[in-house]
Amino acid sequence: MADLPRLEHRVSIEQHVASPQALQALRTEVEQREREQRDVAARAGQARLAHTSARNAYASARTGFDNWLATRTATTDPAQDPEVLRRTRELDLLEAKRRETQVALESLDREMLDSTQRVAALRERESAMLDDARPALQRARFWQELRVFGARLAVTLPLLVLAGWFWARKRRSDYWPLYRGFVLFAAFTFFFELVPYLPSYGGYVRYAVGVVVTAIVGHYVIKAMRRYLAQRQAVASQTEAQRRGALDADAALKKLAANVCPGCERPVLTTGQAAANFCVHCGLKLFDACGACQTRKNAFFHYCPSCGSSADADAPTAPLPA
Ligand SMILES: [Zn+2]
Ligand SMILES: [Zn+2]
Secondary structure: OOOHHHHOOOOOHHHHOOOHHHHHHHHHHHHHHHHHHHHHHHHHHHHHHHHHHHHHHHHHHHHHHHHHHHHHHHHOOHHHHHHHHHHHHHHHHHHHHHHHHHHHHHHHHHHHHHHHHHHHHHHHHHHHHHHHHHHHHHHHHHHHHHHHHHHHHHHHHHHHHHHHHHHHHOOOOOOHHHHHHHHHHHHHHHHHHHHHHOOOOHHHHHHHHHHHHHHHHHHHHHHHHHHHHHHHHHHHOOOHHHHHHHOOHHHHHHHHHOOEOOOOOOEOOOOOOOOOOEOOOOOOEOEEEOOOOOOEEEOOOOEOOOOOOEOOOOOOOOOOOO
């Protein structure tokens, strides 16, 4: 039962998109753009590093120059003028380098921003496509669930129906133990293999089956009760001898051993020391005396336990000892 969904393919949202080719193309493009984005990010990282180092170089050169200039002003040595020019040129070069790396970094940052926005727009289009397909997917899932449930029901319901027929018609058959095994199997299959896999609306199915089963069982219980009561009434209208003759001797002995009247199935009672020879409820004779030796004995014994005389109904029985 758990394996039954394998009859079906898994339903995916891609199958319900209006144009699967367009979705595929879109996804390929997203992938490509993301690759580009990663590449730009790597280059921007390197450019940032280069810019930082150029800026640091310029800053340290500038500090050096300022210090040197301060010293020179203090000494005012005219022989140092060419040195001033050389150092200024050097500083200009460093500044140009700093500016160049900054421009490169800014351009890469812009490229990065563009790329991110493009990817976001593509992603949005993709999710819009998938959103459009969602209702169709839900419908498809619902029908698939229904088909799987139908398959499970198609396996378990005939078993249950057949089991019900066996129970109704074959209970007196010699093969009943076999049929009973089948009935138990079918009931188990239905209630333990199907019910856990019921879909969300399957509660109604469960209730419907519960109502039907309750109705059928109730019908049989009431019929059985009526039969039992009718039987009791018929027995009550018979004479004591007729009732005793109709009872099965072995079953009667068993019931008497349990201190229960075999006729009316109520407890055998007595008062004080009096021996319980008759049922106080229905008057059935429970104990009598052997016709030959007068020993008190169970009325359902076929032979006297003391002398072995036959205790058939037509054999004379002595009056009970007082
Ligand atoms: Zn009785
Ligand atoms: Zn006897």
